[in-house]
Amino acid sequence: MFFTILPDERRVLEIVGQCAQEMDVPAYVVGGYVRDRLLGRPTKDIDIVCVGDGIKLAEAVAGRLSPRPKVAVYSRFGTAMLRADGIEYEFVGARRESYSPDSRKPEVELGTLEDDQNRRDFTINALAMSLSETDFGHIIDPFNGLEHLEHKIIKTPLDPGQTFSDDPLRMLRAIRFSNQLDFEIEPSTFKGIAKYKSRIHIISKERITGELEKILMTDKPSVGFKLLFDSGILRLIFPEMVALQGVEDRNGRGHKDNFYHTLEVLDNLCRRSDNIWLRWAAVLHDIAKPATKKFDQEAGGWTFHGHEWLGAKMVPKIFREMRLPLDGKMEFVQKMVLLHLRPISLTKEQVTDSAVRRLLFDAGPDIEDLMKLCESDITTKNPQKMRRYLEGYEYLKERMALVSQADRLRLWQPPITGEIIMQTFDIQPSREVGIIKTALREAILDGEIENNYEAAFQRMLEEGEKIGLVKKD
Numbered sequence: 001m002f003f004t005i006l007p008d009e010r011r012v013l014e015i016v017g018q019c020a021q022e023m024d025v026p027a028y029v030v031g032g033y034v035r036d037r038l039l040g041r042p043t044k045d046i047d048i049v050c051v052g053d054g055i056k057l058a059e060a061v062a063g064r065l066s067p068r069p070k071v072a073v074y075s076r077f078g079t080a081m082l083r084a085d086g087i088e089y090e091f092v093g094a095r096r097e098s099y100s101p102d103s104r105k106p107e108v109e110l111g112t113l114e115d116d117q118n119r120r121d122f123t124i125n126a127l128a129m130s131l132s133e134t135d136f137g138h139i140i141d142p143f144n145g146l147e148h149l150e151h152k153i154i155k156t157p158l159d160p161g162q163t164f165s166d167d168p169l170r171m172l173r174a175i176r177f178s179n180q181l182d183f184e185i186e187p188s189t190f191k192g193i194a195k196y197k198s199r200i201h202i203i204s205k206e207r208i209t210g211e212l213e214k215i216l217m218t219d220k221p222s223v224g225f226k227l228l229f230d231s232g233i234l235r236l237i238f239p240e241m242v243a244l245q246g247v248e249d250r251n252g253r254g255h256k257d258n259f260y261h262t263l264e265v266l267d268n269l270c271r272r273s274d275n276i277w278l279r280w281a282a283v284l285h286d287i288a289k290p291a292t293k294k295f296d297q298e299a300g301g302w303t304f305h306g307h308e309w310l311g312a313k314m315v316p317k318i319f320r321e322m323r324l325p326l327d328g329k330m331e332f333v334q335k336m337v338l339l340h341l342r343p344i345s346l347t348k349e350q351v352t353d354s355a356v357r358r359l360l361f362d363a364g365p366d367i368e369d370l371m372k373l374c375e376s377d378i379t380t381k382n383p384q385k386m387r388r389y390l391e392g393y394e395y396l397k398e399r400m401a402l403v404s405q406a407d408r409l410r411l412w413q414p415p416i417t418g419e420i421i422m423q424t425f426d427i428q429p430s431r432e433v434g435i436i437k438t439a440l441r442e443a444i445l446d447g448e449i450e451n452n453y454e455a456a457f458q459r460m461l462e463e464g465e466k467i468g469l470v471k472k473d
């Protein structure tokens with residue numbers, strides 16, 4: 001396979017090789033870097049394993065580099081890191097590790113290169129590249145990793161039970177790599193995931209979510225989520241999503257499978273946006289459908305009334321559980337879930353300006369993202385219907401542009417502040433201030449008055465009068 005080492009990287013790696021030779025500690029590049037170079041993917045860090053003391057090797061290398069980089073030493077892990085030309089070089093001594101069954105904390109002892117390769121997650125990540133002067137760049141491949149790279153296969157180097165028990169996160173990594181690289185998971189490795197899935201409980205929520213987010217950031221995350229579902233691991237790490245799966249039939253009336261629908265929406269959205277929070281919103285937009293599902297006897301069909309509202313309410317719990325941020329990003333996702341049905345209801349011609357204005361007001365600066373989510377939510381297989389829906393959204397976008405141009409709603413700033421109300425009527429902060437502010441906002445949204453200072457001031461005086469306030473002289 002074709003293999004290039006960039007000049008900056010080669011310069012540092014040759015110095016590593018020289019130092020290693022002088023110190024008599026054979027050194028190798030291992031893991032992701034070798035894989036990514038062979039695949040022609042970009043690299044952010046380079047892992048170097050030496051058969052000896054990795055920290056001493058890092059210090060020797062730093063001494064030869066100019067400018068001399070700082071070496072960060074993590075003595076607890078026996079590793080050291082230095083940065084050169086924007087790339088992180090991580091040094092470690094080859095290790096033999098054994099894990100106790102109920103902990104991720106390994107017992108570590110010094111080992112050989114082979115020991116180090118044995119304890120890696122996949123054959124394609126267990127490739128080592130020699131740094132010695134005599135065979136610089138030579139690949140040491142004990143598990144056919146090169147062949148697996150070529151045939152696009154994810155396989156554990158040892159028995160899957162061993163590799164996954166050593167670090168159960170690897171089950172998610174297998175699925176994530178398969179999705180990211182468009183590789184197949186070799187059948188016995190996949191069976192291993194199904195068999196050992198319950199061990200995932202010893203892994204921290206943060207690390208699990210980290211892998212889910214990497215899946216979410218691929219071009220087609222449905223592939224990863226289907227593998228998570230098929231292996232049974234999704235039920236353990238994201239039960240709310242699994243609850244979407246399935247179709248119930250009553251009197252010959254079914255409904256769509258909301259799990260596969262959600263995945264289609266997600267893939268559609270990924271073609272429109274790489275905003276991870278919007279991608280989360282796609283995952284969660286119908287999350288409350290199972291909880292709101294009812295069969296309407298009279299109409300003879302299934303309903304999911306209020307699922308957007310209940311779904312928005314479920315977001316904080318899911319975010320907390322997944323250790324996702326509980327800040328403005330979560331609020332954005334909630335807003336998307338809450339509003340995802342609004343635009344479709346506004347695609348009819350007879351919709352009033354004030355309804356369009358209210359949507360603009362509620363979505364605020366996130367209206368474009370909301371429209372992307374809604375467009376992605378069209379999963380009909382009927383091309384005529386698809387065209388009709390998309391045209392409806394185009395029409396709505398034109399209406400929104402006209403309305404927002406007319407009243408600058410996108411930059412919504414209430415023209416009259418609470419301060420002005422208090423000064424005008426000479427009152428303290430009170431309920432009355434809130435009543436007037438709300439009345440002004442409603443009047444603007446309903447198009448009764450224009451969104452400017454003069455109109456709003458006049459209306460403020462009228463509203464004040466209604467509740468017995470008198471303008472200060």
Ligand code: CTP
Pocket residue numbers: 030031032033047119120121122125126167169170173
């Ligand atoms: N590794 C492992 N088991 C893990 C994590 C990592 O065996 N649970 C090994 C693999 O050999 C991997 C290397 O450590 O190639 C580096 O790990 P990391 O930087 O996390 O992954 P990369 O393979 O570089 O890929 P990515 O950055 O996409 O996670």
